[in-house]
Amino acid sequence: MARVLLLFGGRSSEHEVSCASAVSVHDALIDGGHRVIPVGIDREGIWHLIEPTFRPFTTEGREVEMSVPSGDLHVAENRIEFDVVFPVLHGPQGEDGTIQGLLEACDIAYVGCGVLGSALAMDKDMAKRLVHAAGLETTPWVSITREMWDNDSDSVLQSAQSRIGVPAFVKPSAQGSSIGISFVDAASDLADAIVAAFRYDSKVLVEKAVDAREIEVAVLDGPKASVPGEVILTSGFYTYDAKYADGSSRFEVPAELSDSASKRVRILAEDVFAELGLTGLARVDFLYDRVSRRFLFNEVNTLPGFTSISGFPKMWLASGMTYAELCSHLVDAAINRHEERRRFAVR
Ligand SMILES: Nc1ncnc2c1ncn2[C@@H]1O[C@H](COP(=O)(O)OP(=O)(O)O)[C@@H](O)[C@H]1O
Ligand SMILES: [Mg+2]
Structure with a gap:
């Protein structure tokens, strides 16, 4: 049994998704015999101890403070003890290494990737560079910084058109849930799509659009991969609404692939x-090019959607692990990793 500080919400455009994921993780941890301290981070970044019987989770409740660098957690005068943090935070300010850095500085055990891995995975451009190297x-891409765009947008456009062309996907480098992403079919629409993506980040990717199946794989330490799953879309691409709202997508697991492709x-x-x-x-997402029949790396999510119907848990379910076992496994791995790190020599 561990005392798990469940952190969710956050100052991210994926705030609601995180609240939904947190409900499932909360219940699974309770099923697994753990104690859970649910703390919701509101949109201003304030931490609140929430009442877990109120569904869906919101980020309202008594204010909580974590002291740096002691890592002590307080509600008013009371100190709350915990063993490990389970950050169910998606997107910037949670999945990108920032919370991980805070927890490292406070010498706290936490579930998931460390600072560097989280930051690299969040930045689609950096992740693709390393995977390509x-x-x-990977899908062919160019990255554009705000400085490049402000200095000479014409030559940036020209270069994106000659190196990538259309159809293309234009996306902020570090976002999630398809926010700020456009599909561009006509070269004349490229500039508007780039400007739209710059609303969310100071670096933008222009990527060749591939006619592909979307195949995802869940990975745990080892590394150990689950059976692959597939996002099946009835129309268009995998937008925010297709992911969460309009029912135009479903997740099939196992993906229908030959044994060798799988x-x-x-x-x-x-x-x-x-x-x-x-x-x-991590959930590693590929585009399976229908023409070349090759898997192209698209992106990696280090804190993927975690509701009981999300892809990540579903792929482990299909690989023989229950949702509660998965959550307990992640908590144990976090505690072990923290103990290992503590054994490093300091001089
Ligand atoms: N190069 C591409 N070719 C084809 N479809 C793409 C490409 N890039 C993105 N997409 C579509 O857009 C969706 C969201 O893009 P993605 O890079 O996964 O960003 P996010 O982090 O927001 O999920 C994908 O699931 C897919 O449907
Ligand atoms: Mg994606």
């Missing part, structure tokens, strides 16, 4: 996990 295939993508997912130096968990 390791000799794995094995190939599992190995690729493990390679990505290792190349990016990830720990704990």
Whole structure:
């Protein structure tokens, strides 16, 4: 049994998704015999102790403070004891290494990737650079910084058109849930799409749009890959609404792949996990090019959607692990990793 500080919400455009994931993780941890301290981070960044019987989770409740660097957690005068943090935070300010850095500085055990792995995985441009440098295939892309765009947008556009062309996907480098992403079919729409993506980040990617199946693999320490799953869309691409709202997508697991293709993508997912130096968990997403029949690395999520109907837990379910076992496994791995780190020599 561990005392788990469940952190969710956050100052991210994926705030609601995080609240939904947290309900499922909360219940699974209770099923697994753990004690849970649910703390919701509101949109201003304030931490609140929430009442877990109120569903869906919100981020309202008595204010909680964590002292740095002691890592002590207080509600008013009372100190709350815990053993490990389970951050169910998606997107910037949670999945990107910032919370992980805070927890490292306070010498606290936490579930998931460390600072570097989280930061690399959050930045699609950096993740693709490393995966590409390791000799794995990715979708062709160019990255554009705000400075490049402000200095000379015409030559940036020209270069994106000649190197990538249309159709293309334009996306902020560090976002999630398809926020700020556009599909661009006509070259004349490229500039508007780039400007739209710059609303969310100071670096934007223009990527070749591939006609592909979306194959995902869940990975745990080892690295150990689950059976692959597939996002099946009835129309368009995997937008925010398709992910959460309008029912135009479903997740099929196991993905309908030949044994050899399934094995190939599992190995690729493990390679990505290792190349990016990830720990704990990750969902590695591929585009399976219908023409070349090759798996192209798209992106990696180090705190993927975690509701009981999300892809990550579903893939482990199909691989023979219950949701409660998965959550307990992640908590144990976090505690072990923290103990290992503590054994490093300091001089
Ligand atoms: N290069 C691409 N080719 C085809 N479809 C893409 C491409 N890039 C993104 N997409 C579509 O857009 C969706 C969201 O893009 P993704 O890079 O996964 O960002 P997010 O982090 O928001 O999930 C994908 O699930 C897919 O449907
Ligand atoms: Mg995605």
